[in-house]
Each structure stands twice: as structure tokens, then as C-alpha cells.
Amino acid sequence: MKLSDFNELVFQFAQANTTEDITRLCVTHCTKMGFDNFIYALRVPTSFAEARIITIKGYPDSWLTHYFENAYYLDDPVIVHCKKHLIPIQWQDLGPVSTEMGERIMNEATEFGLKGGISMPVHGPTGEFGIFSMTLNEQKKMQLELIQQASPYIHLFAAYLHETVQRVLRLDVPDKKLLLTAREKECLRWTADGKTSWEISQLLNTSERTINFHLTNSMSKLDVNNRQHAVAKAVLHGIINPNPF
Amino acid sequence: MKLSDFNELVFQFAQANTTEDITRLCVTHCTKMGFDNFIYALRVPTSFAEARIITIKGYPDSWLTHYFENAYYLDDPVIVHCKKHLIPIQWQDLGPVSTEMGERIMNEATEFGLKGGISMPVHGPTGEFGIFSMTLNEQKKMQLELIQQASPYIHLFAAYLHETVQRVLRLDVPDKKLLLTAREKECLRWTADGKTSWEISQLLNTSERTINFHLTNSMSKLDVNNRQHAVAKAVLHGIINPNPF
DNA sequence: AAACCACCTGTAAGAAATTACAGGTGGTTT
DNA sequence: AAACCACCTGTAATTTCTTACAGGTGGTTT
Numbered sequence: 005m006k007l008s009d010f011n012e013l014v015f016q017f018a019q020a021n022t023t024e025d026i027t028r029l030c031v032t033h034c035t036k037m038g039f040d041n042f043i044y045a046l047r048v049p050t051s052f053a054e055a056r057i058i059t060i061k062g063y064p065d066s067w068l069t070h071y072f073e074n075a076y077y078l079d080d081p082v083i084v085h086c087k088k089h090l091i092p093i094q095w096q097d098l099g100p101v102s103t104e105m106g107e108r109i110m111n112e113a114t115e116f117g118l119k120g121g122i123s124m125p126v127h128g129p130t131g132e133f134g135i136f137s138m139t140l141n142e143q144k145k146m147q148l149e150l151i152q153q154a155s156p157y158i159h160l161f162a163a164y165l166h167e168t169v170q171r172v173l174r175l176d177v178p179d180k181k182l183l184l185t186a187r188e189k190e191c192l193r194w195t196a197d198g199k200t201s202w203e204i205s206q207l208l209n210t211s212e213r214t215i216n217f218h219l220t221n222s223m224s225k226l227d228v229n230n231r232q233h234a235v236a237k238a239v240l241h242g243i244i245n246p247n248p249f
Numbered sequence: 250m251k252l253s254d255f256n257e258l259v260f261q262f263a264q265a266n267t268t269e270d271i272t273r274l275c276v277t278h279c280t281k282m283g284f285d286n287f288i289y290a291l292r293v294p295t296s297f298a299e300a301r302i303i304t305i306k307g308y309p310d311s312w313l314t315h316y317f318e319n320a321y322y323l324d325d326p327v328i329v330h331c332k333k334h335l336i337p338i339q340w341q342d343l344g345p346v347s348t349e350m351g352e353r354i355m356n357e358a359t360e361f362g363l364k365g366g367i368s369m370p371v372h373g374p375t376g377e378f379g380i381f382s383m384t385l386n387e388q389k390k391m392q393l394e395l396i397q398q399a400s401p402y403i404h405l406f407a408a409y410l411h412e413t414v415q416r417v418l419r420l421d422v423p424d425k426k427l428l429l430t431a432r433e434k435e436c437l438r439w440t441a442d443g444k445t446s447w448e449i450s451q452l453l454n455t456s457e458r459t460i461n462f463h464l465t466n467s468m469s470k471l472d473v474n475n476r477q478h479a480v481a482k483a484v485l486h487g488i489i490n491p492n493p494f
Numbered sequence: 495a496a497a498c499c500a501c502c503t504g505t506a507a508g509a510a511a512t513t514a515c516a517g518g519t520g521g522t523t524t
Numbered sequence: 525a526a527a528c529c530a531c532c533t534g535t536a537a538t539t540t541c542t543t544a545c546a547g548g549t550g551g552t553t554t
Contacts, residue, residue, distance in 0.1 A: 047493075050491075051441075051491070052439075053442045053491075090371065126335065156252070163335045167334065187531065196478070197481065216511080216512080219512095228443050231476075232443060233442060236441035236442065236484065245297075248322060248323075431500090446541075455503090462503080464541090465543080
């Protein structure tokens with residue numbers, strides 16, 4: 005990839021202001037790279053019980069329907085890889101898939117016209133998890149070379165795609181209701197480390213009552229009923245981070 | 250960057266088996282790109298009170314000492330950017346830095362011989378957070394072009410660097426003591442969502458006693474004393490994820 | 495057959511968290 | 525001067541969690 009192509013890519017994403025703009029960019033670039041279909045699926049956690057799923061797609065609907073109806077995402081070997089890594093996986097490199105179900109999923113994908121592809125994981129700062137995949141709908145000569153070539157490219161493409169999705173859907177705008185004071189965050193951090201109110205009071209040189217006061221206020225601002233939920237929500241929203249930075 | 254260069258990069262990182270190997274690779278590639286110094290700082294959270302900091306560096310010790318002694322990481326505008334984004338920041342683009350302290354840090358960096366640079370954030374699946382920076386120790390002609398050229402490259406370099414650090418330091422090997430049963434994880438996930446034992450018992454169609462049993466076992470396996478800590482530790486270790494995948 | 499494991503259940507005492515009452519200080523903004 | 529905010533403190537009733545006691549079932553591995 006030439007520097008001018010990269011600059012062009014960055015520029016094009018910077019211009020996009022709607023999901024339609026983004027989809028159009030994906031189609032163009034996928035086609036240019038020689039791929040037939042693509043999908044970007046992004047999981048934005050809102051709580052531990054559920055997450056918002058956002059998709060940008062140019063993908064066979066028949067396969068997607070089949071995929072979600074059968075909850076294939078639970079065993080998909082591509083997802084297994086993406087959950088653990090930062091680098092793309094070429095489908096042919098999945099090798100002997102460890103689980104029976106995983107094997108079946110990849111075989112069925114082939115039947116639905118996905119004859120090969122490459123998938124790139126995207127991990128955001130506060131638990132956002134995305135996968136960008138580009139696929140081929142028939143066996144081609146030079147298929148492996150084509151996928152190989154896409155490998156460095158998909159790194160860059162997925163990063164700017166993700167940033168653009170964040171911006172366009174305003175996922176990066178922090179909720180004003182979630183503004184905690186320094187003391188409240190401090191108490192929450194120690195709570196997340198298993199400290200009791202009394203223990204935190206000793207650490208912060210104040211009374212147990214005051215710690216309960218700050219934690220009660222935190223729970224009220226976070227709109228939760230107990231400390232477990234407060235800790236989980238604060239982590240998901242990036243309100244508390246592991247020290248030191 | 251040519252495809253052959255990319256393949257060479259991947260190959261070289263695949264060969265690295267020690268931190269010395271990794272450092273050597275960084276030196277080589279930085280020099281080739283025209284930069285004078287580099288540093289990779291990785292935060293691996295072990296709890297919310299503290300994290301393990303791993304560095305791979307070819308950087309002025311005088312600046313690092315000064316930096317950490319004054320806890321500059323708390324206000325560093327580069328860190329502020331990297332905490333929120335997936336794409337690199339060219340130091341000259343930091344623009345009018347919002348805080349007085351941030352301004353001061355960047356000015357002092359210049360005095361210590363860091364006259365420009367580019368930094369790439371790395372976000373791992375379970376809260377690992379790294380920054381890879383390459384810097385110049387004097388004003389050069391063509392400096393901006395040099396940094397521009399590094400932009401696509403540093404994306405790829407940082408990803409493979411991070412994967413290699415994970416492998417070499419065995420950060421990717423899950424702790425055997427942290428293997429929870431399906432039921433234990435299910436209870437933990439609902440706990441993280443603020444449900445009480447009684448509420449979870451209704452959701453899972455079992456007795457409150459059983460929920461307490463599973464949560465007690467979870468806490469014992471995670472080596473923690475209460476539910477807040479269990480939730481936080483499970484999240485940091487990727488033991489529980491937001492549904493659906 | 496024995497050992498093991500995931501899963502399940504009950505009772506009870508004590509510790510911690512939750513909610514509600516009521517109140518005060520020092521600093522900044524309007 | 526008044527309003528506001530972050531921070532702080534006390535008492536008390538109620539709920540929830542934590543720990544400890546003791547026990548049973550069904551399926552898989554050794």
C-alpha cells in the first residue's frame with residue numbers, strides 16, 4: 005500500500021458522516037481489493053446481560069439470518085480468534101478447528117457461498133469489540149495471494165472504519181449523567197479491589213460514614229442498586245481504570 | 250510499505266523469543282524508519298489498585314526518570330489521546346494542549362531531546378493498554394514527511410509487537426486457578442448486572458442458597474473476599490464478557 | 495467399585511451494605 | 525449575599541452478603 009493510498013483512505017473516512025457513507029466506502033475498498041462481501045459487526049456493551057450490536061454490511065442476508073438464528077457466534081472459530089488477538093486471521097489458517105460445532109459452522113459458511121476470507125479484530129478502550137471480515141464467494145485462482153495482500157491493508161482499514169463508526173454514531177460522547185467526582189471514583193476503585201467501607205476509610209483517612217456517602221452518591225449517579233453493579237458499569241464506561249494511568 | 254516488507258516484519262516477530270530479541274527488532278525498524286528513539290509501555294492490569302507495567306525501550310533514561318518521578322503519565326496529552334483512540338497521534342497534531350500541565354510536559358520533552366514523534370495506542374481484549382512511540386532527537390529537514398510515512402507503518406508494527414510481547418512473556422496463558430464452571434460464570438454475570446442472590450435464583454429457576462453456593466465457590470477460586478472484587482477480577486481476566494459473544 | 499465433579503439444598507449467626515433520618519465546612523459561581 | 529458543590533459526619537432500622545455447619549443426585553473418569 006502506497007502512502008498516497010493510505011492518506012486517501014484516511015481522508016475518505018474523515019469525510020464520512022452517515023452509516024451509508026461508511027457502507028459505500030467499505031463496498032468500494034472491498035471491491036478494489038478483490039473481495040465480494042464484507043461485514044463489520046461491533047459489540048458495544050451496555051451491561052453484562054446485554055450489548056448493543058451494530059453492523060455495517062455487504063453480506064448475504066441468508067447466511068446472516070441462519071447464523072444468528074442458530075447462535076453460531078457462540079462457537080464461531082473466527083470469533084474465538086478475534087477475542088484473543090489483535091491481528092487478522094485468514095480463514096484458511098484456522099486449521100483443524102478444535103470443536104465439532106466450529107468445524108460445522110465453517111463448512112456451512114462455504115455452502116452459503118463464503119469460500120474464503122480474512123477477519124480483523126478491533127478492540128476498543130472500554131470493551132467495544134468489533135470484527136471486520138472480507139470474503140470471497142467463489143474459489144478463485146490466486147485466492148491465497150489475494151487474501152495475503154489484504155492482510156496489512158485490513159489492519160489499517162479496520163482501525164479507521166472503527167474510529168469513523170464511533171464518531172458517526174456518537175459512541176465516543178461520554179454521558180453527562182456519569183460524571184463522578186474524584187472522591188467517588190477513588191472509592192469505587194478501592195471497592196473494585198474488594199475493600200470494605202471501613203477499610204477504605206482507613207486508606208483515605210476519613211470515616212466509614214463518608215465512604216458510604218460517596219458510594220451511595222456514585223450508585224445514584226450510575227443509576228444502579230448495589231456496589232457490584234456500580235463497579236461493573238464504571239468499568240464498562242471507562243470511569244475507573246487500573247492505576248497508574 | 251511493500252507486501253514483502255510486511256511479510257518480513259511478521260516473520261521476524263514470529264522468530265523472536267526473548268525481550269532482547271524484541272528490543273533488537275525495534276531498534277532495527279526504528280532506525281530504518283529514520284527515528285532515533287522508541288518506547289513501548291504496556292499496562293497489564295492485575296487489579297484496580299495496581300497494574301504491572303512492562304517496557305521495551307530505546308529511550309533517554311534521563312527523561313523516563315524525570316517522567317515517572319513527576320507522575321507525568323497522569324496528564325500526558327499523548328496518553329489522553331491513546332486512551333480514547335485506536336489510531337496513532339503525530340505529536341505536532343496535539344495542537345493547543347488543553348491543560349497547563351499537558352503543555353508543560355510536551356515542552357519539557359523537547360528540552361530532554363525529544364523534538365517530535367508519533368505514538369500508537371494498543372488496546373488488548375482484557376484491558377491491556379500499550380503505547381508504542383517513536384521519536385526524533387533533533388529537528389530534521391523533512392521531519393514531517395518522515396513522521397507521516399511512519400503513520401501506516403506504526404499501525405502494523407505495534408500490533409505484531411504487542412502480540413509478540415504477549416507470547417514471549419506468556420501473558421496470554423490463562424491461569425488454571427481461574428477456571429470457573431458455566432454456572433459460576435452465569436451467576437457472576439448476573440451479579441455484575443446488579444442482581445441480588447434471590448433475583449438470580451428466580452432467573453435461573455433454583456434456590457437462593459444455590460446461587461450463594463456458586464458465588465462463594467467463584468470467590469474462592471478467584472481468591473477474593475466479596476462480590477465487588479469477584480466481578481472486577483472476572484472482568485479484568487476476561488472470564489465474563491457482555492453477551493451475546 | 496471408587497473417586498471425582500458440577501450441580502443442588504437447608505439452617506443459622508455474624509458482618510457488611512443499603513436506605514433514611516439529620517446536619518456542618520470551605521471554596522467557587524452567580 | 526445567596527446558591528451551589530465537593531466533601532464530610534452521626535444514628536438506626538432493614539436487607540443482603542458472608543461464612544460455617546451438614547447433606548444429596550447424576551454423570552464421567554480412573
